[in-house]
Amino acid sequence: MPIPVAQVQQLLTWLAVTAALLYWIRSWRRSRTPGLLAMVKALAALNVALILGTDWGVHDWLFGIPTLPNYIVHVLTLSSAYWLQVFVLYLAHPVDTIPAKVRIRTRLLIGAQLALCVLYLLGPLPGNLPAITAEAGNHTFVVAYLAVFELYLGLAMFDVVYVGRHAKDLPRGYLRTGLRLLRWGGICGLAFVAHKALYSLAVRFNLNPPWAELGNIGASRVLTTAGILLLMAGVTVPAVVPRRQLRRHYRALEPLWRDLTTFAPELRYDAPPTRRVFGRPDVTDLVRTRLTEINDVLVGPLQPYLDPAVYTAALQPAEAGTSSANRAHAQAVTIATALVTAEHGAPVHAEHPVAFTPDEATDDYREEAAWLATVATAYSTSTTVAEILKETSSHAADPVH
Secondary structure, X not given: OOOOHHHHHHHHHHHHHHHHHHHHHHHHHHOOOHHHHHHHHHHHHHHHHHHHOOOOOOXXXXXXXXXXXXXXXXXXXXXXXXHHHHHHHHHHOOHHHHHHHHHHHHHHHHHHHHHHHHHHHHOOOOOOOOOOOHHHXXXXXXXXXXXXXXXXXXXXHHHHHHHHHHHHHOOOOHHHHHHHHHHHHHHHHHHHHHHHHHHHHHHHOOOOOOOOOOOOOOHHHHHHHHHHHHHHHHHHHHHHHHHHHHHXXXXXXXXXXXXXXXXXXXXXXXXXXXXXXXXXXXXXHHHHHHHHHHHHHHHOOOHHHOOHHHHHHXXXXXXXXXOHHHHHHHHHHHHHHHHHHHHHOOOOOOOOOOOOOOOOOOOXXXXXXXXXXXXXXXXXXXXXXXXXXXXXXXXXXOOOO
């Protein structure tokens, strides 16, 4: 028996939300910030709402009240939308301005939830309806209930779309892409709300819209599926891409780290990182440890042999300028020369040593990892560095030299 399209859509949507939730829980455990916690709450509420909103074929399974799961789904959906608003605020505004903005949105959520509860008790609950839908629009309290739900959800999605306009102000990268995806997800949410409102009005005045609201290809299902998937992509890209970059940087640092810690093995950490993800050490800890070991060697035992004159001479001709690749190559040559000199020559003791840092001073370990990974790549691929390191090998193979 083929699986209905609706169930496939629901399963894919739930899997996307669940994957995002698990990832953000891990992120929050590493860095317990208000923005990360807001996203965890938004995804958790949405995840439960998707489970309760799935058609299991039994309509009165919760205390024998057919509309109670529907009501809980609406409550959770509004809560999820609220926490998504809070998360987006942390993306786009200075931290010190956020509490005042959150208070306004909190009051709106409380008002909407109270109104939803009262209208549910007055309309859908005593009406013994099979579900809270636009088809029940002939009941005044049901219409008001749906209006409150759609109005708040529309305001929340407009908020996400409005804040998402800041994407154009961000530099090209994963954060800009994530914010744009969030904005498109919010646009789908707004379209869903507009459709529900227009469909309810049409039903109220005994009109028959020419398109399907529900079903496998109904407008509501298409818009909610597209909106949720876009929102999940928007909140996942800024979290997943940086960690994938860290893994690439960690691998790129390997040759440079190996030679430096071989030169000074006493500076290599014996204890592995304690935080683990699915049985493996956390990549953030691995990168930070590797950066610390590299820097400890550079500013410690290898420092007296790092010659600024070698760095200046290694810079390419003037037409190459001082590009990042040019400087990374020069720093790689400087390190290789220092390793050879430390084995067979006298220290330099430069008054102004070479700084192995990005263009601009930063305390962000991600930027430091990206820069040192560039230096390490030059170190492992440069023919100049290879020729310099051969000198160490030739000295080691020739004990008479």
